[in-house]
Amino acid sequence: MEYKFREIEPKWQKKWEEAGLFRAVDGSERPKFYALVEFPYPSGHGMHIGHIKAYGGLEVVSRKRRMQGYNVLFPIGFDAFGLPTENTAIKDGVHPRVLTDQNIRKFTDQLRRVGFSFDWSRTVDTTDEGYYRWTQWIFRKMFDAGLVFRDKTLVNFCPHCQVVLSNEDSQGGKCDICHNDVVQKSKDVWYLRITEYADKLLEGLDHVDYLPNIRNQQENWIGRSTGAFVNFPLKEVDDKLRIYTTRCDTLFGVTFMVIAPEHPVLDTYADKVKNMDEVRAYRAECAKKTEFERTQLAKDKTGVRIDGLTAINPITGREIPIFISDYVMMGYGTGAIMAVPAHDTRDYAFAKKFGVEILPVIEGGDISKDAYTGEGRMINSGFLNGLTDKKSSIERMLVELEKRGVGEAGVQYKMKDWAFNRQRYWGEPIPIVHCPKCGMVGVPYEELPLKLPEVENFEPGEGGESPLAKVASFVNCKCPQCGGDAKRETDTMPQWAGSSWYFLRYTDPHNDKSLADPEKLKYWMPVDWYNGGMEHVTRHMIYSRFWHRFLYDIGAVPCPEPYAKRTAQGLVLGANGVKMSKSLGNVIDPNDVIDRYGADVLRTYILFMGDYEQAAPWSDSSVRGCKRLIDRFAALTDLLTEEPVPSLETSLHRTIRKVSEDIESMKFNTAIAAIMTFVNDVYAAGAIDRASLMTLTKLLCPFAPHICEEMWQELGGEGFCSAASWPEYDEEKTKEATVEIAVQLCGKVRGRLTVPVDATQEDVLAAIQADGTLSPMLAGKQIVKQIYVPGRLCNLVVK
């Protein structure tokens, strides 16, 4: 048989669809398996090679599980709101709706061409009114629960995209969409109170199975730290400066304080500050710096001493100077710190530059050279003197702080509340009305979806105003509460909104009564296995866990955590070993590969390339190795016999075991290697019987389903190979009668010996002594120790 992929592949794709082969069945008695992959953003560029790898992993697992009798839900959809589409719309003068529909069609065609076994009857589109109705519904529920608030603060702003960004969207000081520098800007912003869920999100990690680095990154992102809040009285006025510290044990070593440039105490007591001009100049200088510059110049400390305000150490009563410096951030803790230069590297650098006293309170290190951040015996610290353990020093200090009423234990998170609004058109309208009398009022549930109005012009307005603000018929409305004239919120939700709950919708995608039928949610949730990219671990994964946990708390979903297991695939790099990019010209288009070699080869190669979780470079020549496998597999029909081929039995059973195990642990590369080995064995044997070839066909089917369907038909198999039962192996038949073991002398391999598998240590020793080439090496030596690992080796330690 020949692998005529241009005919075979579209033919079977059509047959699968007609037979509804990959439809999941709600409420089936069979065990359920919900496999989830990150739905794509349907960009105009079409599918990327990375999508094949990202989806190919669970595609193989899903196909295997179906053959094993599971009721598999393996859905796909489109995360279609977002800026790239909107920007193309502005540039080309086409409505984003039109572009989105085009792109979705393009993606659908491409995904089908690969032969993915998605349940196409459950496709979701986040821009569909029937979908975003429920995105708005969830937002409204959060609004009711007090998790939505509005605040005017310094936020991340992208001047290029003209939008406010969340912390997650501006990692590394760069805009997540256009990768330009983000600036800090004071703006009125909608926030979701995700910090209220910080502990639940942390705790939830104990109950799920995420890859260690995924868990670790989430923990770091949430960044819980325990410490203390301490109030330092001000000498000149009747007020206090509140700070957060994780090292209250070093309170005796405080020699100055630092506040962030934006700290409000400066405005409150401006009249007390004698050098206010100097302070203002410094603040202006800091405001000009981007976040990027501020962190780049990390080593070089700048600042100004505030003349006219002095703090008093609440424990020692000592007077200490206050500085303003941009190494203290307004966005973390209280925007003010107690500086202990002897034991903090940043405070040390600052103290050296500004000539402030450095007072050691922990023994060890050399204060003249560097800050000492290690542990040691407490000195110069009153009631703490002599203590050697950091933990007990902190505890002792906390007791003292509370006793004197000047401080208390506290917790801080690195994670910030989620800046949730975007000043753009192509997103879900935020269902809130601003009423002059009632304030912010939620749009009634029965009025959802609050539809996106048609507009002429999608460009953001002056000063980053949403395009919706120009649509009077949308903006002007009646207050749902008092009926008076009111105005609608005109900002839209960020791209992450729709993707924060899409996995729930797959369980019941057409429901118009609720986001999904509780019975169906109960049947399918949680997702058994979620695979996607590492780049989403501290964005989408955090957001969606938060939304899901909230939905659990209000009784809308049956389980607290949405994903029981999470894995991540490594990048597909260009042939030159670096990330694919248009500018480098190293982009591989999956469509070209399919045109040239067929989808089965593409699917097989992308998983054969290397460790699934590791990045691996594309290789045009290596693809041909997989092309050969498929061709050689197809040609096995030439070797078909009706009699069993006994010499293949052990090899076949081992292959079944290896492939079955490796698919479950995502070791697709070695699973494919095992299939290659077996095919090699068949060619070496020169013949294969029908039953064995059918088994091999089933093993290869998850990877290369089209050629396997063709082979299955050729061999007279019933129905679809994709629906055939997964092969079982017989443990006994994986064992050979004899085995070759290594014979070692003092740990060095000196020869090999074939012995029966069940040979005892005595048998092996006797065999060695009887062996003509091995026995002379023992001549005149005394065996001190003998180690025998059955089936592996025998090591003789001699004197």
Added chain:
RNA sequence: GCGGGCGUGGCGGAAUUGGCAGACGCGCCGGAUUUAGGAUCCGGUGGGCAACCUUGCGGGUUCGACCCCCGCCGCCCGUACCA
């Protein structure tokens, strides 16, 4: 700086988790077939003429170390003046 991961032939990568290092594939070399091949098939392929040497480098534990421990070096990812 901190957190996580990695380092194995010319290349991508295997190695039952302490038991014959280099499976499988690419590439390369030789041969067959072919008018021809960048098609197909067969054989070979870590280094060294050898004894032997080889999993980034140096120590250690062990009968035995790619695997465990200690100390370096180098890459990648994440995060970043987080108090």
